[in-house]
Amino acid sequence: AQSVAQPEDQVNVAEGNPLTVKCTYSVSGNPYLFWYVQYPNRGLQFLLKYITGDNLVKGSYGFEAEFNKSQTSFHLKKPSALVSDSALYFCAYGGAAGNKLTFGGGTRVLVKP
Amino acid sequence: DGGITQSPKYLFRKEGQNVTLSCEQNLNHDAMYWYRQDPGQGLRLIYYSQIVNDFQKGDIAEGYSVSREKKESFPLTVTSAQKNPTAFYLCASTPGRLRARNTEAFFGQGTRLTVV
Numbered sequence: 001a002q003s004v005a006q007p008e009d010q011v012n013v014a015e016g017n018p019l020t021v022k023c024t025y026s027v028s029g030n031p032y033l034f035w036y037v038q039y040p041n042r043g044l045q046f047l048l049k050y051i052t053g054d055n056l057v058k059g060s061y062g063f064e065a066e067f068n069k070s071q072t073s074f075h076l077k078k079p080s081a082l083v084s085d086s087a088l089y090f091c092a093y094g095g096a097a098g099n100k101l102t103f104g105g106g107t108r109v110l111v112k113p
Numbered sequence: 114d115g116g117i118t119q120s121p122k123y124l125f126r127k128e129g130q131n132v133t134l135s136c137e138q139n140l141n142h143d144a145m146y147w148y149r150q151d152p153g154q155g156l157r158l159i160y161y162s163q164i165v166n167d168f169q170k171g172d173i174a175e176g177y178s179v180s181r182e183k184k185e186s187f188p189l190t191v192t193s194a195q196k197n198p199t200a201f202y203l204c205a206s207t208p209g210r211l212r213a214r215n216t217e218a219f220f221g222q223g224t225r226l227t228v229v
Contacts, residue, residue: 034217034218043223044156044220046219101207102158103156104155
């Protein structure tokens with residue numbers, strides 16, 4: 001079955017340190033992959049998206065993600081984390097049929113001052 | 114401003130009652146979706162609609178119903194058949210093609226439903 005997985009339930013990082021949130025995919029064909037962020041009791045906000053082309057995708061709020069076909073990964077990265085980056089992060093893929101988005105389980109990021 | 118509006122923000126339901134969650138978008142998007150989010154879990158798809166007067170079941174459709182009579186509206190009814198309805202419900206919409214470079218899914222702010 002096609003899916004995305006986020007292997008870490010939570011990531012803790014000190015403010016100013018690099019932040020990485022992991023995502024792996026199991027999708028046939030050419031996947032299109034997304035990252036979204038959710039703050040408490042709010043909807044999801046779009047961060048970035050990969051379709052085809054450059055493997056390094058730059059997104060909102062200083063985030064970027066690297067598409068790695070050989071490792072079937074799409075990890076989200078930020079060079080220097082802020083306390084305000086503390087939130088729930090979701091990886092998702094777009095289904096081949098139609099526009100249905102399927103989400104990973106989410107990773108909670110806690111950035112400590 | 115363009116966007117998706119969900120109402121109410123908080124909703125309380127008694128056992129055995131049906132309740133309807135509203136979702137309205139003025140983005141002129143063709144497709145709309147309902148997701149359920151439980152604490153510590155990801156989003157699970159309940160129903161989605163690609164065009165007016167058509168909708169498909171998602172992964173957890175049992176105990177829910179929807180309608181899509183207008184392009185801008187996609188209400189979700191949580192019926193008494195849904196045994197564990199307490200959750201956070203998110204509505205989303207997408208334009209015609211998510212594969213296009215500059216398109217994304219837009220989400221509402223959510224409705225928190227609690228059974229009392």
